[in-house]
Amino acid sequence: EAAGEKKRWTLNDFDIGKPLGRGKFGHVYVAREKRSNHVVALKVLFKSQLKQSQVEHQLRREVEIQSHLRHPNILRLYGYFYDQKRVYLILEYAAKGELYKELQRCKYFSERRAATYVASLARALIYCHGKHVIHRDIKPENLLIGAQGELKIADFGWSVHTFSRRQTMCGTLDYLPPEMVESTEHDASVDIWSLGILCYEFLYGVPPFEAKEHSDTYRRILLVDLKFPSKPVVSSSAKDLISQMLVRETSKRMPLHKLLEHPWIIQNADPSG
Ligand SMILES: Nc1ncnc2c1ncn2[C@@H]1O[C@H](COP(=O)(O)OP(=O)(O)OP(=O)(O)O)[C@@H](O)[C@H]1O
Numbered sequence: 113e114a115a116g117e118k119k120r121w122t123l124n125d126f127d128i129g130k131p132l133g134r135g136k137f138g139h140v141y142v143a144r145e146k147r148s149n150h151v152v153a154l155k156v157l158f159k160s161q162l163k164q165s166q167v168e169h170q171l172r173r174e175v176e177i178q179s180h181l182r183h184p185n186i187l188r189l190y191g192y193f194y195d196q197k198r199v200y201l202i203l204e205y206a207a208k209g210e211l212y213k214e215l216q217r218c219k220y221f222s223e224r225r226a227a228t229y230v231a232s233l234a235r236a237l238i239y240c241h242g243k244h245v246i247h248r249d250i251k252p253e254n255l256l257i258g259a260q261g262e263l264k265i266a267d268f269g270w271s272v273h274t275f276s277r278r279q280t281m282c283g284t285l286d287y288l289p290p291e292m293v294e295s296t297e298h299d300a301s302v303d304i305w306s307l308g309i310l311c312y313e314f315l316y317g318v319p320p321f322e323a324k325e326h327s328d329t330y331r332r333i334l335l336v337d338l339k340f341p342s343k344p345v346v347s348s349s350a351k352d353l354i355s356q357m358l359v360r361e362t363s364k365r366m367p368l369h370k371l372l373e374h375p376w377i378i379q380n381a382d383p384s385g
């Protein structure tokens with residue numbers, strides 16, 4: 113069959129190794145595919161819990177999308193299989209684990225490290241938007257680190273662009289209200305906003321609109337109440353980029369391809385990503 117494309121996997125194809133972590137619906141283990149000796153991450157999800165949370169359709173759709181995405185900064189989904197009780201996802205193994213743990217350990221990243229991560233995420237998002245796939249929420253918890261220190265977007269929260277559902281749903285766009293037609297633009301710019309939040313958190317160790325109460329965070333976001341602390345010292349070039357991404361008016365946010373040309377990225381990001 114085509115490389116791993118139509119193969120029918122079973123648990124017997126793998127030697128299971130140490131647990132990597134616990135997710136909402138089950139555990140993730142290191143595993144080695146016996147024939148190829150290829151090391152992967154095997155994510156085990158319990159059908160009972162998927163049913164309970166009514167996420168099985170979402171999981172199927174996200175697995176469908178994820179398996180077609182091929183980018184160095186997007187965690188690969190090689191395949192899946194299921195038995196009586198569980199669904200198994202065969203994932204690329206991110207040897208250096210979770211980014212948010214690394215951020216907690218370092219408190220905040222250097223400008224070079226932050227810019228390198230932001231540039232690789234921007235390239236991954238440009239790739240996704242080009243395929244009408246948008247991401248719902250980019251945050252440190254959804255980012256893993258590969259063996260060479262490269263960033264991998266690992267979240268299965270990808271949602272296929274409503275663009276295709278809208279097309280098939282009503283055949284014509286004529287009856288769509290402006291906000292739904294506009295949502296194409298709206299979705300892409302959501303990812304630019306989230307990347308701006310992430311860039312701030314990489315540099316300061318905390319997200320920009322953090323507050324004790326949710327209602328205060330909500331208000332600060334709506335007001336774009338963006339403040340840069342005096343410590344740690346951060347270049348004005350970095351602050352300029354963040355200020356151009358965290359803009360209320362979606363169409364005024366810096367486009368991702370422009371981000372890759374920003375002086376702060378040019379001067380600080382490691383081209384290899
Ligand atoms: N491909 C991987 N490589 C290395 N470690 C992984 C991988 N996938 C998951 N892990 C580890 O297992 C933990 C749980 O996985 P994950 O976060 O995907 O489960 P989940 O929270 O149920 O899924 P989601 O975050 O999409 O809801 C992660 O926090 C991470 O430490």
Ligand SMILES: O=C(O)c1cc(-c2cccc(F)c2)nc2ccccc12
Nearest residue numbers: 159162163168171172175192194199
């Ligand atoms: O028993 C099933 O046919 C089954 C299949 C799948 C499934 C099928 C393909 C991809 C994927 F991610 C999941 N998910 C489930 C979730 C809950 C209960 C049953 C199932």
Ligand SMILES: [Mg+2]
Nearest residue numbers: 134135136253
């Ligand atoms: Mg998780």
